[in-house]
Amino acid sequence: MELGSRIVRTDVACTVCGCVCDDLRVTAEGGRIVAAEGACDLARPWFLGQTSHIDGRPELNGIPVDWDVAYARAAAILKAARAPLVYGLSRSTTEGQRAAVALADFLGATIDTTASSGHAPSIVALQQVGESTCTLGEVKQRADFVLFWGCDPVATHPRHIERYCPPAAPIFVVDSEETATAKIAEILLRIPPDRNWDALWTLRMLAKGIACEASPELVALAARMKAGRFGVVFFGSGLTRGRLAHRTVEALLQLVTDLNDHTEPDTRRRFYARRLRRYGDIAGADSVLTWQTGYPFGVNFATGYPRYNPGEFTAPELLARGEVDAALILGSETIFDLPSNAQAALRDLPMIVIGGARPTEDEGRGTLFFPTAVYGIHRPGTAYRMDEIAIPLRVLLPSDSPSDADVLGEIHRRLSGTV
Ligand code: SF4
Known part of the structure; x- marks a missing residue:
């Protein structure tokens, strides 16, 4: 419904927690969300903090760089890595998760989700x-x-x-x-x-x-x-x-x-x-990994086919044992689900972070950060509620910024030599 410059959307889904409530009434005006009826105390500040302007360019060590430079740097990090880790995924959607699995498969990487520190x-x-x-x-x-x-x-x-x-x-x-x-x-x-x-x-x-x-x-x-x-x-x-x-x-x-x-x-x-699942699309991360690889988390592609072994191929243990030489994190907030020794190991690695809040100075040496559009705010997508029911996410504030799936796809194209 459009009322002058005000746009009111009903039946909006929230991905802040695994409930994925899809009955919110959200009002956007002047390129920002000004009201989120039905949002709980956890969700309301998140919705009210969203604007159509996505804060700018990628960053390398906190310094803004051009997108082309950032893509080239990400491809170089992953090309040089012998044991890369792709981790996070639960703040993304089916679209980003599918792109992450495809890239991990191409790299022969390990891919793991926040489930390894939770369920x-x-x-x-x-x-x-x-x-x-x-x-x-x-x-x-x-x-x-x-x-x-x-x-x-x-x-x-x-x-x-x-x-x-x-x-x-x-x-x-x-x-x-x-x-x-x-x-x-x-x-x-x-x-x-x-x-x-x-x-x-x-x-x-x-x-x-x-x-x-x-x-x-x-x-x-x-x-x-x-x-x-x-x-x-x-x-x-x-x-x-x-x-x-x-x-x-x-x-x-x-x-x-x-x-x-x-x-x-x-x-x-x-x-x-x-x-009771915590993040908005952790159930989707399980589902996408399972339908793409046969396994829900902790999957290793080093031998050219998916292998699954919790403890051997899960991020907390791999990082604690020093068996990772580069990390790609999908959703910066998922870093904090890792145990402190794994977070400390991550800080010493070349790290690519796609989406979520900008990492702070202390969060990693050589961190390359890509800001992305948010699913359910700027881009459509699909999230899975904690009972594995697929919930469509709609656009509230249109934006041309890339989604995490776009960023992953571009890195994948550069590595495979198609650009
Ligand atoms: S945070 Fe969870 S409970 Fe609150 S509105 Fe969002 S999905 Fe519903």
Whole structure:
């Protein structure tokens, strides 16, 4: 809708977190966004900070350079590298992720996403145990039991409960501390991080009716789980930290299988466990890597075909072992997901950063930065919500600046000698 120089767009999608809420009403005027109705406290400053003017030229070591010089420099860095790493991806969209995979394949590089510092143990567990999936829409329409385990959506995904949980469904929380979500929950069950696995196996036995030693709280929780007709557990970093975190997530997924494996003829109980994903398109990064390479993260092309091995081909470990000689980062903010020793290793490497905020002086020797248009603000694109539903992103402030896919494509063309 256009009102003079004001443009009002409805059903706008937000990619600030994995909820990808697509019901915002955004007003643009004079080349900037002046209102974002429906945006939460995390999203509003991000929208209101967007303008149609994308801050200028690429930078090398903080000094502005021409685009042609920057492309030549990026191609030279990657051509000289014997073990390059392409990392990040979760603040991009399908278009940028696909271009990143193509370039990594051409280079024989390793490509990895922020999943390796987040839900990697969950993905490994899913590969072992399998997953019953449901959409957030199904949760909203059908759930009568909602549990948040090791996550705090009120703080990290402020509209998750409003948008995706039925108002009548009681909220349960399992966590080691009283989080913001715990304050609005019917029940908070405090479990220290190193006891999650024990608690989940106890719940498995209770779900199967096997006699065991269990606290009254766990007995009550198991009873509420079994009484539900549609239950869902959203889980986060509280379950995915620690050396054997994949075993803990496996236990949760097996509990879900147990709850679905029942014989009561008058019950049609359905149970699910779903990851609470942090970035707006981390689910898309998993999906694009999987459909292009067969694997969701930590993929190495050095032998000419994709190889997958978490721990061997994942960015935190590769950087800590000093096995990377150049890095291409898609989305500057994804650097901060890496552990501190990996960030320190990155600072000593020639680094190309595409998109996101301009890196500061301390963020890397020889950093080459390309500013890019933002998907869902300046360019259309596709992001995947945390339940793997594709959400289209529309243009709010048109811009001629290149997207990250354009920058990656140009570097790829220069390396392959087609320009
Ligand atoms: S909950 Fe997440 S996706 Fe929804 S408006 Fe807030 S930041 Fe954006």
